[in-house]
Amino acid sequence: MVSSSAAVARPAKTRRLPWTVVPFLAILAGLVLMAIFAPLVSPVDPNAQNLLARLKAPGFSSRGIVYYLGTDELGRDVLSRIIYGARVSLLVAFASVALSGIFGSTLGMVAAFYRGWVETVLMRLVDIVLSVPAILLAIITVAVLGPSLTNVVIVLALTRWPRYARVAYGQTLSVANMPYVRLSRFMGAGWFRLLSRHILPNIAGGLIVVATLEFGLMVLFEAGLSFLGLGVQPPTSSWGAMLSTGRNYVGTAWWIATFPGVALFLLVLAINLIGDHMRDRLDPRSR
């Protein structure tokens, strides 16, 4: 009863999104929808070549098709390739964040829960992996495994899990000794129940913030790896690979590199802004 009357007492205090975040949420939603419905939205097949329409400027039209953002060196529609490229970017980022997030959070929670040698080994490993620039680890792993979409996800997951492990570890340490956790343990709850029912819900906020900021980074990493030729292989369109091709045509066809870059920039900017906003809201220290 008390809670309901309190809720009625301050209806105006519902948390409103600041005006700076709303447009970026819209951009993110737009890009996600674009990726999901790519076959419906894209004007033409992203891999359809039209050798008569190579390197044509934005707005060029041929055989009744308008190339709004121009064509690339094989006469493929840049707009359609950007739309399909969003699928790769978002899929890789989502999969690698999910994998490394689950893996890292579990290890971090286990390290903080069991302490002892488990803690020492796991957290030392976290220190080691974190002290090496992730892009270097990624480069050598892809060089060994060979470039492909799956390998990029594996590589990113393998190099990024310590970020989650460290946050999960720190937060679990502070939660594990709370009375409710001790009580639940005392009443016979097993480790799995303790971690999943009592600890995880209380540390999820911090982990979600890390995951959001990591998502933006993963988009950049995938593009970077594809740019270096270590990511998604042709003819699948990826923004990084498009930029790499565009780099060879900066003198003659500026649009090939410019527009995928705009898409990449907008996506990462939107995610970073939303992540920043979430951190400000969920992290009491920064308030």
Next chain:
Amino acid sequence: MSAFFLKRALQAFVAVLGVITLIFFLQRLAGDPVLLLVPQNATQADIEAMRTSLGFDRPLAVQYFDYLSGLIMFDFGRSYVQNVPVWTLILSRLPYTLMLAGGALLVAFGIGIPLGVAMAVRRGKPEAKAMMGFVLAGQSMPTFWSAILMIIVFAVWLGWLPPSGARSWSSLIMPSIALGLLSMATFARVARTAVLDELEKDYVRTGHAKGLPMHRIVARHLLRNAAIPVVTVAALEIANLLAGAVIVETVFAWPGLGQLTVQAINARDFMLVQGVVLLGAVTAIVLNLVADLLYSIIDPRIRLEGNA
């Protein structure tokens, strides 16, 4: 105090050993390491000959310790594509990467610190919000895209700067900016937080009370105290700059270590890739250590807590 240094140095040593082990076994995990080293058109006999000559037919433990003892003597192995010791190749490219990292650090520091200080001092004002927007944009800008945009505008359209290569000092300008922008965002954020923390301190209020103008409080008193986190981040950022150089050097055809790595990957020159990655990883670990030690020298509270 020395116990803290020793403990941290030991940790760094373990990390270096860990990375070496990781790279060593990564190469073996993926399958036959000889296949990574031989040219694509090698015959079965070539592969077997290579296996014996490289010692890959020996027990794994022997290979591992052999590899370790070689590394101690700066023996990173031989590039089988160019038939030159890896270390020689690295040394020939290192000066260019250091030059680029230096230029980028200059850009990052020169723009990031004043920006961060200004954002903190003018907190809540519209100009501070605009600056924050600029920082966020810099942070979200993929280096390879800002690099290409600069080439299009300043090299192709305006013709002010050379698009690539390393023929003159002007070739260094665009790569430095492209690489420095990302670190600029980091420096601006750290400087902003550090200055904001300091602004709440008593000595700032004292300064106000005795009628000092704001710029004088900031320049004479506050910056010195706010420098601690900035110095630490600087050491860590250098490691990131070296890693970021891989992409920037590729875009600008800058003949440094990054370009060498990408060429090595494309030529399947695995020994060379391994050497550069190892060097980068060890540099990063050492810089991490330096950052920690610097921090504890500037702020004695850290090492006291570490000892407790």
